[in-house]
Amino acid sequence: MSANKRYHIHTYGCQMNKRDTEAVGVLLARHGWDAAENEATSDLIIVNTCSVRGKAEDKALGKLGLLVSARRKQARSQIIGVMGCMVQRLGDTVFDKVPGLDFAVGTRRLAAIPGIVDCVVAGQGPVLDTGDNLDLAEDLCGHEEGSVTALVNVLFGCDRRCAYCIVPTVRGREWSRPADKVVEECQSLADGGIREICLLGQSVTQYGKTNAVFDESTQSSAGFTEPLPRLLESVDAIAGVQRIRFTSAHPSGCTPELVRAFKELPSVCEHLHLPVQSGADSLLKRMRRGYDTDVYRKAIAALRDVAPELGLTTDVIVGFPGETDDEFNATRAFMNEMQFDNAFIFKYSPRPGTPAAALQDDVPDEVKIQRNQLLLSDQESRGLALNERLVGTHVEVLVEGVSLRNEAKWSGRTRTNKIVVFEPVSGLKVGQLRHVRIDRAMPQTIYGYIDDESFSNNTSTRDHDSL
Ligand code: 5AD
Ligand code: SF4
DSSP, rough: OOSSSSEEEEEEHHHHHHHEEEHHHHHHHHTTTOOOSSSOOOSEEEEOOOOOOHHHHHHHHHHHHHHHHHHHHHHHEEEEEEEEEHHHHHHHHHHHHTTOHHHHHHOOOOGHHHHHHHOOOHTOOEEEOOOOOOOGGGGGGOOOOOOSEEEEEEEOOOOOOOTTHHHHHHHOOOHHHHHHHHHHHHHHHHHHOOEEEEEEETTTTGSSSSSSSSSSTOOOOTTOSSSSHHHHHHHHTTTTTOEEEOOOOGGOOHHHHHHHHHHTTTTOOSSOOOOBBBBBBHHHHHTTOOOOOOHHOOOOHHHHHOOOTEEEEEEEEEEOOOOHHHHHHHHHHHHHTTTTTEEEEEEEEOOTSGGGSSSSSSSHHHHHHHHHHHHHHHHHHHHHHHTTTTTEEEEEEEEEESSSSTTTTTEEEOTTTTEEEEEOOOEEEEEEEEEEEEEEEHHHHHHHOOOOOOOOOOOTTOOOHHH
């Protein structure tokens, strides 16, 4: 057994938070901490928080309260800290909400955590750090070993001002990492066995728009001039990287060059998460989204033109202030028109300080719940119908390991980001690209068996037409 002290990080929120948790874990490991099996055996527990909806914050505050009171009851010495979006929003009031916390670190100071923990150990707590400089950002490029997919930060912060959204407040101004740093990180991930990379940014299509990311002397051999397509080209060129995704996109960033990147770069997967938020132009305007349904429609048409099998997923908010039945019905109809493969539906939650918080939250909760359920049930049937079309076909799957839901099965994802569950066979290994024949569909999962041999097409993994 190691003599090192043990840490555990409990994570709420989006993929960016998942990535932050991983990066902080690697930093702690470099400072002599080991990952604990569970909270009970941890000497240090950190809760990584989300502020996007009131409920997410309530959950994190509840969790922190429980941790502090469990520590008190057991009279044990354990460090309890909080990091991420909620800290940025609440500042030092987080210590009033949860008395007993040892430290609180905001979204831009995560790399300072090991040093802050040292201060707490030395009796200098509680510590608050919500600074907004990103000097330490490059310290956060470590990854856990043993996976086949990796998340890579490319853009921090968000300069959009969607009326409902707290993210610009909690994640700060936009700043894009230099492309060579991103490529270096992806190269070392590929060398370590990573096959799929997902480039992350709150509004990732803004990559390189507010600060220069490419050396003036470098040129794109494909003739791309926009930063995101150029970055995709550079990551595509890394041997070993078989799949690239990026999230979250904004319709304004679905330019002809980005569409060409989908067409010409073999590793760029036929998958896009493109939050639409509403299908009513009047509501999109009140949400200050900066596009209308026609812009969205055209972006998807252009993408489907080059990638007809595109897996398209989205986010939708129901119950934004003043949302009428007509506006809601327009959203329903638009979702049907777009044929989303999956959709995350959220009930509007007013966030303090956002422009929409000044509007009356006038859609009653029962109506929000009802609208939420309607969209979810529409999506279930649509997801099922779309997945049923895949029954009898072969899909290329990146093998990720034993299925989370059923230990007797394995699972992976298609390039279009569908989860595929299949029977293990001899020689099956995590990280392989295998062909699976689909024999059953559910709204969010497809099932089948490995059938590489009868797959008639060229099985080259970098062949764009192989799906
Ligand atoms: N209320 C409800 N949902 C929200 N989202 C962002 N802000 C809010 C809010 N105030 C949703 C959006 C976004 C997703 C991550 O969370 O749909 O795309
Ligand atoms: Fe939540 Fe947004 Fe922060 Fe992600 S960036 S954790 S979704 S508030």
